[in-house]
Amino acid sequence: xxxxxxxxxxxxxxxxxxxxxxxxxxxxxxxxxxxxxxxxxxxxxxxxxxxxxxxxxxxxxxxxxxxxxxxxxxxxxxxxxxxxxxxxxxxxxxxxxxxxxxxxxxxxxxxxxxxxxxxxxxxxxxxxxxxxxxxxxxxxxxxxxxxxxxxxxxxxxxxxxx
Amino acid sequence: xxxxxxxxxxxxxxxxxxxxxxxxxxxxxxxxxxxxxxxxxxxxxxxxxxxxxxxxxxxxxxxxxxxxxxxxxxxxxxxxxxxxxxxxxxxxxxxxxxxxxxxxxxxxxxxxxxxxxxxxxxxxxxxxxxxxxxxxxxxxxxxxxxxxxxxxxxxxxxxxxxxxxxxxxxxxxxxxxxxxxxxxxxxxxxxxxxxxxxxxxxxxxxxxxxxxxxxxxxxxxxxxxxxxxxxxxxxxxxxxxxxxxxxxxxxxxxxxxxxxxxxxxxxxxxxxxxxxxxxxxxxxxxxxxxxxxxxxxxxxxxxxxxxxxxxxxxxxxxxxxxxxxxxxxxxxxxxxxxxxxxxxxxxxxxxxxxxxxxxxxxxxxxxxxxxxxxxxxxxxxxxxxxxxxxxxxxxxxxxxxxxxxxxxxxxxxxxxxxxxxxxxxxxxxxxxxxxxxxx
Numbered sequence: 001x002x003x004x005x006x007x008x009x010x011x012x013x014x015x016x017x018x019x020x021x022x023x024x025x026x027x028x029x030x031x032x033x034x035x036x037x038x039x040x041x042x043x044x045x046x047x048x049x050x051x052x053x054x055x056x057x058x059x060x061x062x063x064x065x066x067x068x069x070x071x072x073x074x075x076x077x078x079x080x081x082x083x084x085x086x087x088x089x090x091x092x093x094x095x096x097x098x099x100x101x102x103x104x105x106x107x108x109x110x111x112x113x114x115x116x117x118x119x120x121x122x123x124x125x126x127x128x129x130x131x132x133x134x135x136x137x138x139x140x141x142x143x144x145x146x147x148x149x150x151x152x153x154x155x156x157x158x159x160x161x162x
Numbered sequence: 163x164x165x166x167x168x169x170x171x172x173x174x175x176x177x178x179x180x181x182x183x184x185x186x187x188x189x190x191x192x193x194x195x196x197x198x199x200x201x202x203x204x205x206x207x208x209x210x211x212x213x214x215x216x217x218x219x220x221x222x223x224x225x226x227x228x229x230x231x232x233x234x235x236x237x238x239x240x241x242x243x244x245x246x247x248x249x250x251x252x253x254x255x256x257x258x259x260x261x262x263x264x265x266x267x268x269x270x271x272x273x274x275x276x277x278x279x280x281x282x283x284x285x286x287x288x289x290x291x292x293x294x295x296x297x298x299x300x301x302x303x304x305x306x307x308x309x310x311x312x313x314x315x316x317x318x319x320x321x322x323x324x325x326x327x328x329x330x331x332x333x334x335x336x337x338x339x340x341x342x343x344x345x346x347x348x349x350x351x352x353x354x355x356x357x358x359x360x361x362x363x364x365x366x367x368x369x370x371x372x373x374x375x376x377x378x379x380x381x382x383x384x385x386x387x388x389x390x391x392x393x394x395x396x397x398x399x400x401x402x403x404x405x406x407x408x409x410x411x412x413x414x415x416x417x418x419x420x421x422x423x424x425x426x427x428x429x430x431x432x433x434x435x436x437x438x439x440x441x442x443x444x445x446x447x448x449x450x451x452x453x454x455x456x457x458x459x460x461x462x463x464x465x466x467x468x469x470x471x472x473x474x475x476x477x478x479x480x481x482x483x484x485x486x487x488x489x490x491x492x493x494x495x496x497x498x499x500x501x502x503x504x505x506x507x508x509x510x511x512x513x514x515x516x517x518x519x520x521x522x523x524x525x526x527x528x529x530x531x532x533x534x535x536x537x538x539x540x541x542x543x544x545x546x547x548x549x550x551x552x553x554x555x556x557x558x559x560x561x562x563x564x565x566x567x568x569x570x571x572x573x574x575x576x577x578x579x580x581x582x583x584x585x586x587x588x589x590x591x592x593x594x595x596x597x598x599x600x601x
Contacts, residue, residue, distance in 0.1 A: 039521065041353040045262055049353040053508050056353030056496045058521040060512065065395055069386050073523055078382040080527040080534075118533070119360065152491065153357040156526035 008097040008107045008132060011139050016090035016111065019160045024071040028064060032133055032142045037061040039146045039162060048147055058148060058157070070159050081156035086117035088160050092128075103134040104142070115161055125149050126162055172595050176588045177546070183553055185585050186546040189539040192362035197595075198487035205467055205594045206231030207319045209601030210329050212469035212481060213237050213247065215497060216313040217349040223268040223281060227260045229483050230319055235305055236260050237315060240281055241268075247308045247317045248283050253300035312341035313348055314469075322600045329601065332418040335569035336463045339456055340473055342448060343437055344499030350479070351496040351511065357520045359529060361536035363467070363482050363490040367587065369532055370470040370480065371423045371462050373578025374551065377409045379531050383517065383524045384408055398434070399509035402516060403475045405430025406460055413578035414563060415552075416571040417586030420601070421466030421594075425578040426459040436476070436510040439503055451566045466590060466601070471497075476514035488536065494518060494525075549588075552580025 001009075011030065018027040031037075039059040040048035049055035061067060073079050091112045098106040109128040114121060131143035146162045175188040175197075191197055207230065214226040219239045227236040227250055234250035236259070250258050257274040260267070269286070271278045278287030283302035288295060307318040309326035314337060316326055323329065330337065341348060359366065369375070384407040390396055405411055406427035413427040432438060437456060444453045455461070460474040472478040477498060483491040496514045498507060517524040539547075552575040561574050575582050593599040 041355055043352050044264060051352075054351075054504065054511070056351055056355075056511055057515055058355060058519060060515055063395075065390060065393060069390050069523065072389055073382055073386045076382050076385065078385070079523075080379055081530040151356065153355065153520055155520070156529055157521040158526065 002097075004100055004105065005095075005097045007139055008105060008130075009095045011132065011141070012092055012095055012107065012109050012128070012130065015141070016092050020088050020090055022085070022160075024074065028067050028071060030141050031064045031067060031144075032135060032140045033064050035064050035067070035141055036143045037067060037146075037159075038144070039148055042151050045151075059146075059159075059162075067159065074158070074160075082158065084117070086115045086155075086161065088113060088115045100134070105132045105139070106130065107132060113161060117155065119155055122154055124161060172592060176592050178585070178589065180553065180556075180585065183550065184548075185550055185553075185581075185588075186548045187584075187588055189545050189547055190542070191591075192365060192536060192539040193487050195487045198362075198484070200595055202231045202484070204597060205591070205601065206484065207233070208323075208594065209320075209467055210307070210309075210316040210318050210323055210326060211467070212465065213315045213317045215348065215350050215479060215495070216245075216310060216315060217347070218264060219245065219315075221266065223266045225260050225265055225267060225270075227258070227263050228481075230305065230317060231484065233319065234258060235317065237308075237317070238281055238283075245308060245310070245315065246281075246283060247305045248302040249305065251303075252277055253285060253302060254288075259302075312337050314341075318601075320600060324600070329420060330465065331420055331422070332416075332569040332571050333420075333422040333424070333463060333465055335567060336418070336424050336461065337465075337471065339452065339461065340471055340477065340497070342452065343440065343444070343456060344501050345447065346500035348497050349500050351498055351507070354493060354495045355519050355521070356491060356493040357529070358485075359490050359492055359532060360488060361490065361532045362487055362539075363484045364587075364591070365532050365535055366482055366490055366492060367423075367464055367467070367470075368584060369528055370472075371415065371425045371464050371583060373413055373415060373425045373427065374581070375528075375531065376407050376578075379527050380407045380524050382527070386523060387516075399436060399438070399505060400512070401431055401434035402513055403429050403431050403434055403460065406474075412576075414561065414574060414576050415578045415580050415583045416564065417573045417583045418569070419572045419586060419590075421587050421590030423464045423583040423587055424462065425583070426455075426461045427578055429458050429460050432458045434475075434509075436502065436506040436513075437499070439506050440499070451568075455567055464587075466587070472518070475517050476510050478514065478518050549581040549584040552577060552582045555580060556582050 041058050043049045052060045074082050094110040096108050107130040111126045113124045127147040129145040132139045133142040177186045211230045218226050224239045225236045236250045237247045252272040254277050259270045276289040285297045285300035305317045306321035307323050384404040387402045387404045411428040415425045463471045468482045470480040479495045479497050481493045520526050555575040557574050572586050
């Protein structure tokens with residue numbers, strides 16, 4: 001494994017760990033200020049929507065502020081869907097890393113997410129498409145597209161379920 | 163009805179003594195599977211059911227597969243532009259005929275044994291056909307009734323339904339408030355979400371026009387939006403209406419008859435609504451009262467039994483598909499005026515995603531509350547849910563706003579915290595359950 005592959009893989013693992021352990025502020029710090037966080041909806045059984053501006057997405061946050069909104073709501077303890085908070089375990093695999101060009105690198109990964117809450121245990125899965133950018137020598141997430149393969153959704157879905 | 167042991171006891175489920183200050187519903191209506199089975203046969207299979215929006219079957223051959231109660235059906239756009247709706251099952255051995263929920267096929271070939279049907283429903287091909295087969299016996303079964311109002315397509319398995327216009331009644335004026343926003347009509351935007359709800363369908367019906375929960379369940383949404391907007395990033399159409407959540411704005415609730423219900427709340431920031439850009443055009447095209455309602459009143463409409471139309475921060479069609487007493491599937495679509503600017507469309511979609519999805523920051527909380535309500539209804543030792551708020555404020559017939567817009571509700575009150583609108587819902591529910599009304 002090259003140093004870059006190691007660095008990218010660590011970053012993706014780190015994100016999963018911070019979500020599962022509810023270290024929300026450190027999680028947000030993995031993202032650039034202008035980071036795009038995009039979970040398309042399914043346009044039909046086989047394809048997701050592909051124009052986030054003009055189609056309906058499950059989540060489409062156009063900067064880090066959108067993630068801050070989510071954390072604000074979780075930490076408020078006033079969200080019906082977030083109290084009690086589901087327990088989650090993300091298992092990330094299949095990390096594939098492109099080449100770094102002008103401080104940017106793309107990567108893909110798969111994730112199985114097991115959660116436990118009022119409905120008992122649920123297992124969901126996502127495909128991740130990352131764009132990473134080097135800021136002050138450190139790789140950060142500038143774009144994360146999550147293809148959430150579930151269609152008929154069970155229970156509320158928040159950033160820690162994806 | 164059908165010798166059901168339930169029939170004699172149905173009336174006891176709705177304790178309707180408004181004159182004595184009491185309207186309550188036995189919580190077994192949410193959890194009892196025998197009641198649910200009777201709802202399927204007496205309501206969902208007898209009533210007008212919302213199927214889809216015309217923009218979802220715009221062109222010849224477009225089909226949309228949905229359910230009436232639990233029976234699969236599909237709407238199919240014909241060559242002459244008309245619509246037909248068929249039972250979605252091969253006449254031979256019942257395989258579903260449409261490979262996708264939505265698609266285009268000018269003929270449909272069953273993927274099981276290869277029988278083929280024209281758009282018209284005529285059986286035109288039988289693989290290895292035997293001599294003397296009368297194909298016409300195998301034409302697809304059309305549902306008994308199909309009609310549209312302002313692009314919203316409804317169907318019924320029963321032929322014995324009132325005209326759709328009569329059935330919708332006072333709700334028509336509320337549908338108009340959405341449909342007239344563009345002279346080109348409305349369109350469903352690509353993308354949707356379907357979610358399974360562990361709760362009874364009537365709890366979703368109640369929740370969709372429950373103004374009373376907004377200031378508790380959605381308080382966190384208002385706080386989140388306030389924190390976001392205090393950073394100054396979200397201005398103009400990027401702002402999200404939250405005045406109605408904090409309370410203190412004019413509101414009202416309506417029993418529209420036939421089980422239909424509606425609420426509105428005055429918007430404090432109408433300039434943030436996607437339709438605001440069209441205000442001058444609307445003023446030229448439409449009566450002033452209609453324009454005022456479109457621009458300044460956030461509205462939720464429930465049409466008995468399976469569809470809700472929301473025009474609040476964004477615009478939504480929400481469709482229910484009952485699965486069992488304890489479960490309902492809900493599909494949500496963003497519906498928008500054709501021809502609006504890309505800025506308005508994007509604003510409409512972002513507001514939709516913020517609020518109206520189980521991956522959003524408000525509907526997710528509604529879902530959790532609804533599922534808790536269902537679970538609490540299992541407590542048979544405390545069997546009544548009360549709908550008594552607002553009893554002293556009932557106006558029978560129209561209030562001043564309704565008169566000015568031109569609709570005649572059964573009853574209304576001047577506060578969306580009130581529960582009088584549910585009386586109409588449960589009275590109509592009871593009438594249909596007893597077989598006393600064909601929907």
